Amino acid sequence: MESTIIKSRNFNASFGTNHVVKNVNIDIPRNKVVAVMGPSGCGKTTYLRCINRMHELIPGASSSGEMTINNENIYQMHPIFVRLKIGMVFQRPNPFPNLSIYDNVIAGYKLNGIKLPKPERDRVVEHSLTRVALWGEVKDSLNKKGSFLSGGQQQRLCIARAVAMEPEVLLFDEPTSALDPISTSTVEELFHELKANYTLIIVTHNMQQAARVSDKTAFFYLGELVEYDETKIMFTAPKDSRTQNYITGRFS
Amino acid sequence: MEIKSVKYRIGKNYGFKALVIIFAFACVVPLLFILSYILEQGITKINWRFLVNVPRPVGETGGGIVNALMGTILIIICASLIAIPIGILAGIYLSENKKSRLAYWSRLCVDILQGVPSIVIGIVAYFWLVKPFGFSAISGSVALAIMMLPIIVRSTEETLKLLPASLKEAAFALGMPFHRVIFKVIVPVGISGILSGVMLSIARITGETAPLLFTAFGNPYLNFKIWKPMESLPHVIFTYATSPYDEWKDLAWGASLILLVWVLLLNIFTKLITRKWKVQL
Numbered sequence: 052m053e054s055t056i057i058k059s060r061n062f063n064a065s066f067g068t069n070h071v072v073k074n075v076n077i078d079i080p081r082n083k084v085v086a087v088m089g090p091s092g093c094g095k096t097t098y099l100r101c102i103n104r105m106h107e108l109i110p111g112a113s114s115s116g117e118m119t120i121n122n123e124n125i126y127q128m129h130p131i132f133v134r135l136k137i138g139m140v141f142q143r144p145n146p147f148p149n150l151s152i153y154d155n156v157i158a159g160y161k162l163n164g165i166k167l168p169k170p171e172r173d174r175v176v177e178h179s180l181t182r183v184a185l186w187g188e189v190k191d192s193l194n195k196k197g198s199f200l201s202g203g204q205q206q207r208l209c210i211a212r213a214v215a216m217e218p219e220v221l222l223f224d225e226p227t228s229a230l231d232p233i234s235t236s237t238v239e240e241l242f243h244e245l246k247a248n249y250t251l252i253i254v255t256h257n258m259q260q261a262a263r264v265s266d267k268t269a270f271f272y273l274g275e276l277v278e279y280d281e282t283k284i285m286f287t288a289p290k291d292s293r294t295q296n297y298i299t300g301r302f303s
Numbered sequence: 304m305e306i307k308s309v310k311y312r313i314g315k316n317y318g319f320k321a322l323v324i325i326f327a328f329a330c331v332v333p334l335l336f337i338l339s340y341i342l343e344q345g346i347t348k349i350n351w352r353f354l355v356n357v358p359r360p361v362g363e364t365g366g367g368i369v370n371a372l373m374g375t376i377l378i379i380i381c382a383s384l385i386a387i388p389i390g391i392l393a394g395i396y397l398s399e400n401k402k403s404r405l406a407y408w409s410r411l412c413v414d415i416l417q418g419v420p421s422i423v424i425g426i427v428a429y430f431w432l433v434k435p436f437g438f439s440a441i442s443g444s445v446a447l448a449i450m451m452l453p454i455i456v457r458s459t460e461e462t463l464k465l466l467p468a469s470l471k472e473a474a475f476a477l478g479m480p481f482h483r484v485i486f487k488v489i490v491p492v493g494i495s496g497i498l499s500g501v502m503l504s505i506a507r508i509t510g511e512t513a514p515l516l517f518t519a520f521g522n523p524y525l526n527f528k529i530w531k532p533m534e535s536l537p538h539v540i541f542t543y544a545t546s547p548y549d550e551w552k553d554l555a556w557g558a559s560l561i562l563l564v565w566v567l568l569l570n571i572f573t574k575l576i577t578r579k580w581k582v583q584l
Contacts, residue, residue, distance in 0.1 A: 108475060110402070134478035141476075145469040149491050149582045159477040162487040198583055209473070216477065 056081040056250050057102060057220060062116035064094070064101050066109065071097045073274040074116075079220075084242050084251045086265035086282065088258055090297070094274040095254045099222050102252065103137040104130045120220070135159075138213030139222040143229045144205035146197030146212070153193040155208055156180060159216040179215040183207040183241055203234020210241065214249075221245065223253040227260065239264050258298055262286050270294045338563070345560025348553045357525050358539075361548045368558050370525045371539040374440065377527065378519060378535055379505060381444035386451035387501055393452075394459025394497070395485060401464075410460075417453035424449050425514030433518055440526075440533035443519030447511060451504040458500025462493040467584065495580040502573040506566050512537035536562045 057079035064072035071094040079085050087095045100106040101114050104125065118125045125133050146155045156176045160167055167175065176193070180186040185207045189200070197208055206226060213221055227235040242251055242264045255261050261268050262282060269279040270293075278285065278294045289295045356367030393409065400406045424446050432442035466489060474484040490497065515521075520532040521542065536558050544555035 103476065105472065105476060108472075131478045131480055134476055139476040141469055141472060143469055145467070145473040147470070147473065147488060147492070148584050149488075162474065162477065162483055163479055164483065196583070212473075212477070 054081045055079065056120060057252070058117075058119045058122075059102075060117040062098075062101065062114070062118055064097050064106055064112070064114040066097075067111045071274050072101065072114075075276045077269060077276060077279055079250060079252060080267065081250050082246055082248075083266040084246055084253065084264055086261035086268045087252065087254045087271060088256065088261045088268060088297075089271035091256060093271040095271045096224055098271065099224055099252060099254045102220070102222055103134050103139055105134075105139065135216055136218050137220045137222060138216055138218035140206070140209050140213055140224065140226050142225045144202055144209050146200075146205050146208050148196065148198045150197060151194045152189050152197055152200070152208060155197040156211050156215050158212055175215050179211040180208075182214050182245065183211045184237065184244075185211060201234070203230050203237060206230060206234065206238060207241070210238070210245075214245070218249065220250045220252065223251065225254055225256065228256070235260075258286075270297060272297070341556070341559050341563050344556040345563075348557035349560060353554075353557050358523055358543075358551070358554060361550065364550060366550065366554060368534075368536070368539055368554055368561075370522060371534040371536045371558060372561065373525060373527065374519065374522070374533040375509065375536045377529060378440050378444050378447065378515070378533060379509065381441055381529060382447035382451060382508060383501070383505060385444060385448035386455060386504065389448075390452050390455025390501075390504075391459050391490075391497060394456045395463065395490075397456065397460040398463035399485075413453045413456050416449070417457075420513075421446075421450060421511050422513035425517040428514060429517035436530070438518065438520035438532040440519045440529040440531065443515045443533070443535070444529070446514035446518050447508040450508050450511060450514070454504035454507060455497075455500050458503070459493075459497050462496025462500070463489060465496075466493055492582045492584075495577045495582070498580065499573045499577045502569055502576065506569040506573075509566055509569070510537050510562060512541050516541075536565075 055078045057077075059075055059077050062072060062075045062077075063070065073094075075098060087099065089095045097106060101118065102125070106112050106114060107130075114126075120133075120136060146152075147158055150158060153176055154161060156179050157167075157172055159165075160172070160175070177186060177190075180189065185204060188204060189208075192199070197205065200208060206229075210221075210226075227238050230238065239260065242253070245251060246266075253261075253264065265282045267280065268282045268285040270277045270285065270289075270291075272293050278289060278291045280290075285294065286298060289298065352365050353367040354372065355369050356365060357370045358368065359366035393413075397406050397410055428442050428446035428449075432439070432445060436442070470488060470492060471484060474488040479487070515535050515538050519535055519538070521538050522532045522534045526533050540555045540558045540562070543551040543558070546552065
């Protein structure tokens with residue numbers, strides 16, 4: 052019996068009068084990888100950003116409906132606590148350019164004013180970087196700036212930064228679309244490792260990636276959740292004709 | 304095409320290039336001329352006594368301008384203490400709220416303020432501060448702070464606007480509250496641009512004479528009390544250069560050189576800071 056961590060009921064989101072996410076009902080199981088796929092402009096990224104309340108930072112954005120984490124309503128919690136529980140990795144690697152690699156990993160503590168003793172900090176940095184398979188590559192250059200790394204390394208650094216806060220859920224917004232194929236496969240391998248400790252929700256416009264990395268897949272089309280099922284079923288026997296058309300490449 | 308016409312076009316091309324180079328050089332000439340002239344006139348007047356003595360009465364040699372030097376430094380420090388916090392915070396507001404009504408009006412007012420002649424600002428400071436409280440250095444600082452504001456506000460705004468939105472998102476996604484995002488992430492990354500605006504605004508007000516005529520007034524003695532009249536470099540140049548006495552004219556030349564060197568150093572320093580503290584995005 053798998054337990055649900057994130058649940059949304061009749062969830063809607065819009066920018067001004069533009070209704071981008073329509074009546075989405077979804078249950079995200081704990082410690083699984085869930086891929087959200089769909090053509091551009093289908094509301095998948097907006098939905099993802101609603102989960103940790105990044106959506107409301109955009110002027111004119113609004114949302115309604117129910118979104119819970121562990122049966123607690125996300126929209127009645129303070130956004131700061133929501134974002135501490137639900138980490139996020141963005142489309143383009145965005146390490147803090149003024150901070151060293153070490154400080155980037157610890158940024159969630161350092162910049163939030165949470166004081167950790169030095170050995171504890173060292174432990175968090177090593178642990179987080181090891182989790183994202185970056186420790187070996189950067190352990191001798193922790194004092195160099197984050198922007199010194201390659202694109203793929205920067206993205207793993209950003210994942211480490213999110214992991215360091217020990218969230219329950221990690222959101223990935225097209226995490227590999229700015230990366231080369233080798234970095235992409237490194238990051239994809241990471242998803243399998245991270246699954247043991249976190250719940251991952253990955254937005255991707257790449258169907259093969261969804262098929263490779265996820266346990267469950269959701270298909271969004273024109274703001275609606277068309278279908279949501281086990282990845283294997285989604286890609287072999289989709290129930291909805293629109294899903295069928297999408298995965299067979301009849302529209303993109 | 305005929306060879307002759309091509310040759311003519313090549314010739315025209317060279318002519319145009321030469322013209323552009325001449326005019327580019329023409330911009331450098333006035334500065335070099337001013338620099339060399341002030342240097343020639345001022346360098347012989349500057350010595351240790353010049354820097355540590357107050358002006359002597361006419362007929363006595365060996366006077367200095369320590370009162371004006373200290374006065375200018377104090378007035379600038381006070382003006383900076385007023386203008387820098389207000390300017391940077393207003394700039395942050397403008398860059399964070401690009402479309403709000405307040406931002407629109409605030410931006411408009413800042414732009415207009417930039418165009419207000421310094422003497423008008425001086426008169427306003429005179430009526431607001433000098434009439435009720437008497438001549439004082441601090442009223443001069445307020446007038447200069449008003450002149451610094453637009454430069455600091457606009458340079459802060461422009462710098463912060465250029466920072467990628469992903470930077471702010473990264474910070475928010477880590478659960479940072481707004482003020483920490485601003486002061487721990489946005490400002491440190493944009494610090495070189497903000498500082499260069501601050502330095503340029505200081506360079507700008509250093510030479511302002513008009514507002515100080517009405518406010519800090521001038522004082523032949525060394526004074527560290529900011530609520531009393533105070534001497535400043537531009538004012539000392541104004542009074543002594545127009546005086547009929549050679550000793551006083553010498554003081555004005557020396558003071559001009561010091562002012563010029565100060566502004567040059569500020570500009571060079573700004574360039575260095577911008578280069579050194581620039582965060583590679």
